[in-house]
Amino acid sequence: MGSDPATDLALLKIAALGLPTVPLGDSDRLRVGEWVCAIGNPYRFEHSVTVGVVSSKGRKIYDPSFDAYIQTDAAINPGNSGGPLVNVAGEVVGISSAVSLQGQGIGFAVPINVARDVLAQLRSQGRVTRGYLGIQLQDLDPDLQKLMGLPEARGALVVDVMDRTAGQAAGLKRYDVITSVEGKPVEDGDGLVRAISNRAPGSDVLLTVRRDGEEVTLNARLEARGGEAVRAELVELDDEPEAEGDVLGLVVADLSRQIETDLRIPPDRKGVVVRDVVGFETGSETLAHGDIVVEVNRSPTPDVASYRRAIESLPPGQPAWLFVFRPRPRSTFLAKIEIEGRR
Known part of the structure; x- marks a missing residue:
């Protein structure tokens, strides 16, 4: 009747009566550490059962726009996909979906509450819209x-x-x-x-x-929600303007018209381009060559002079929050820099 590639689920309609069923649980009530078992046919070994616990909830493994996977250490191997993840009450709380190739004991299941929403849309319209x-x-x-x-x-x-x-x-x-x-x-x-x-x-x-x-x-x-993917392209920054030098941790330069054209930088993303990263630490986001610093602590930095003024006006010991536009792949984020000393 329909399928959803994002969750790897499909709804089938078959002509059959009297098939056994299993009750569906409430995956929102699952707790980390709760016992679960995965049932499937790994490597064609039919009706295999593995046991483990819920390691985490809300994991992202593909597209973060709609991933909310259950992570479990119950062994999930090729052939387990589509099999039920069952709690101690015998209720299906997830559908086995994927396994991490980087480490053992890391498997993922689609929460049954997510599956309910997906199947309702497949039943009514044959596809899933988000x-x-x-x-x-x-x-x-x-x-x-x-x-x-x-x-x-x-x-x-x-x-x-x-x-x-x-x-x-x-x-x-x-x-x-x-x-x-x-x-x-x-x-x-x-x-x-x-x-x-x-x-x-x-x-x-x-x-x-x-x-x-x-x-x-x-x-x-x-x-x-569209399904288009963002292409990751490597762009050489030719025709580079002369860099300003180390402005309290970053080597930055004004944007040239050629760079704006090559990177297709929108008018509201004007800033200074990062040439090198030295002498400071960032938080969860890391700056890189080619990033565009658009603001410092919410003050626009359309050129090197304004960037320098914004940095040098910070009180001693106060970190700088940079609003950063990354052209390839296209993204924006806030990066915190801790400056150990002033030059």
Whole structure:
């Protein structure tokens, strides 16, 4: 009746009566450390059962826009895919899907609650559509919490809003922190993505947002999520302008017209291009040659002079938060740099 490549699930209609069934559980109630068993036919050994525990929940293994896999150390081998992951009550809480080739004892299963949503759409329309806002997110940590002036490190930080998308139409802005969807709290970026992806395109959702210390309510009409992939290309930065030298940890230069054209840099992504990274440490995001630093602590840096002023105006001991645009593959993020000393 239909299939969903994203979760590797299909719905079949067969002419048969009296088939045995198994009860479906509630994967949202699963707890890390809970016992589970995987049933399948690995390597054609039929009706094999392996036992383990739930190692983690909400794992991303493919596309983070809709991955929320259960990780288990119950052995999942080739041939197990499609088999049930069962809890101690005999309820199906997941569908075995994948195994990590990098390490033993790491298998993944699609949560049964996700499968329910997928199968409902396959039954009604033969395919799966997922809601989409058109924003890029970054999880909050204690440092970002302090930067944004939040009481706790909970929510999803918006670091970019794509043009002509549902997020832009709703009025979302960079540095907004989405804290709830339809009144349900959002813990992190993954939680927001799942909440949006599980809703149908065209549906309206109410977003609660923290913006500059105030709470704002926005209504977004979701659009359909496309399946296009971002190509990772290596681009040589020819015709490089003269670099400024080590400006407190980064060797940066003004963007040349040739680089703007070659990298297809949008007008609102003007900044200084990173030539070398020396003498400082970053947090979860790492800067690289070719990155564009657009802002420092929310102050625009369209050229080297403004970048230098923004860095040198920081009080002693205060880290710098850089809003970075990465042309290849296209992404945006916030990077924190700790500067040990001033030159």
